[in-house]
Amino acid sequence: MNQRRRKKLSRHLFEAIWMGDTARAKTLLRAGVDPERRDSEGTTPLYEACVNGKAGIARLLLAAGAFPDAESGGPGSEGTPLCAAACWGHTETVRELLAHGADPNLREDHGTGWSPLDWANNGPHPETADLLTTAGATPTREPWRS
Template sequence: MNRRRRKKLSGRLVSAVLVGDPARVRALLRAGAPAETADSAGTTPLYQAAVNGDAGLVRLLLAAGASPDTESGIGSEGTPLCGAACWGHTETVRALLAHGADPDLREDHGTGWSPLDWATRGPHPETAELLIAAGARPGPASASTGPDND
């Protein structure tokens, strides 16, 4: 597949995930859209599905080869697990953990908040408990890396 077609399919895949259209997502994946991709803004389909709390699309993308720990965006987004934990999407967090997402992986290439930081400050206690059960280690978030200091 040439680079231009791949780029077009990647953008369409992120758009289909954004609107929560599983049939279109499946069709795009069958047409060759890579599950491990990003649109022109750097947004990955898996991050978009995780932030939206769409556990079904998260599972579909993971099964198609999306990595659970790929950071999304250019500084303004983060990891799929952080995105899901931030909004308390417990079922989505569960799906990401089941596919090997690192419960301690911090955003911003390791310098930002962890999924547990986001869940705790949400506050989303059920999500935080799930992350701790998966091995996340509690610890204070750096005061200089929180969302209010970007």
């Protein structure tokens, strides 16, 4: 597949994520879209799916080889998929990530930022926090401190 086609299909994958179109995402992944290919700003497809609570699409991306702990970049899209999902209380997405080996204690910002549990507690999203704690997460910050 040439570079231009890869870029176009990757753009279509991001569109499918934004629209929550699981069937289209599945078709694109089967067509050979790289589940790790970042957009022009550095955002990973998995991060985009997780921050928007698209658990079904996250599952597809993970099954296609997306790395569950890859840190995303780009304005407003920095961090790990698990932190993104935990921040917004997307419990089903958190469950998918944990089932695919995401580290419940991995702090974002290359290990210097908040952990998924810190984000869930800060939400507050108690159901998500309970799931992370059950998976072995331990808090690294007090919720009221930045």
